[in-house]
Amino acid sequence: MSDTxxxxxxxNGAQPDNAALFSLEKVYIKDFSVxxxxxxxxxxxxxxxxxxxxLMNQAKNVAEGIFESVLTATVTARLGDKVIFLVEVAxxxxxxxxxxxxEIMNPLIGIQCPTILFxxxxxxxxxxxxxxxxxxxxxxxxxxxxxYAEQQQREQAxxxxxxxxx
Numbered sequence: 372m373s374d375t376x377x378x379x380x381x382x383n384g385a386q387p388d389n390a391a392l393f394s395l396e397k398v399y400i401k402d403f404s405v406x407x408x409x410x411x412x413x414x415x416x417x418x419x420x421x422x423x424x425x426l427m428n429q430a431k432n433v434a435e436g437i438f439e440s441v442l443t444a445t446v447t448a449r450l451g452d453k454v455i456f457l458v459e460v461a462x463x464x465x466x467x468x469x470x471x472x473x474e475i476m477n478p479l480i481g482i483q484c485p486t487i488l489f490x491x492x493x494x495x496x497x498x499x500x501x502x503x504x505x506x507x508x509x510x511x512x513x514x515x516x517x518x519y520a521e522q523q524q525r526e527q528a529x530x531x532x533x534x535x536x537x
Contacts, residue, residue, distance in 0.1 A: 392436075392469040393479065398491055401441055402461035406454070407503050413455045414504060420448035420455045422508055428518075430480045436469040440484035444496050446508055458499045462492035481519040489513060 407413070423446070430440045441463045448455040466484055468476070489510075497507035 389470055391471055392467060393471065393483070394467045395464055395487055396437070396467050397465040398488070399463050400460060400495060401463040402443070402459065403495070403499070404457075404459040405499050405503050406457040408454055408457075410504065413450075413453075416450055416455070418450060420450045423447045423449070424508075424510060426513070426518075428481065428485045428515075430484060433465070436467055438466045438468055438480055438484070440464050440466060440480060440488060442485045442488040442492050444492055444510060446496055446500065446510075448505070448508075456500065456503050456505060458496055458503070460492055460495045460499065462488045462495060464488050478519060481522070482515045485513075485518075486515045489515070 425445045425447075427443045427445075428440070429443075430438055433439050441461050443459065443461040445457070445459045447457045464484060464487060466480075468479065471479060489512075493510045497509050501507040
């Protein structure tokens with residue numbers, strides 16, 4: 372039998388002070404850039420451009436229990452050595468993270484935050500490319516858990532490389 376009775380539960384649905392909390396507080400675009408350097412000549416090109424996509428994820432603690440996560444995509448279209456367009460979007464979110472064990476804090480920030488931000492980023496990128504006058508580029512789904520694991524392995528290998536070189 373539990374020592375807690377319904378009368379002892381916080382009223383109005385409030386969580387106890389020590390309850391784990393992970394919530395998205397705000398989604399916003401932190402940076403947005405569209406370059407269309409060879410327009411209108413680039414619209415006359417018949418060959419499809421080569422598309423290059425780069426992703427970067429950063430997070431920082433902005434206040435006690437408040438984190439900003441920024442997922443940035445840079446999409447560059449080239450035809451030979453000529454840039455057709457370049458779109459960069461930094462999709463950001465403010466997350467409240469409280470009473471989470473330290474061992475899951477980094478994976479939570481490195482996996483869950485970009486997973487939540489990715490659909491917003493994907494829409495902003497495709498919309499920007501379309502508004503620049505081109506066929507939209509849709510970013511492929513990403514397994515952020517695998518991406519996080521790869522980053523951790525890379526960091527560990529770099530750390531071991533510096534240790535053995537010393």
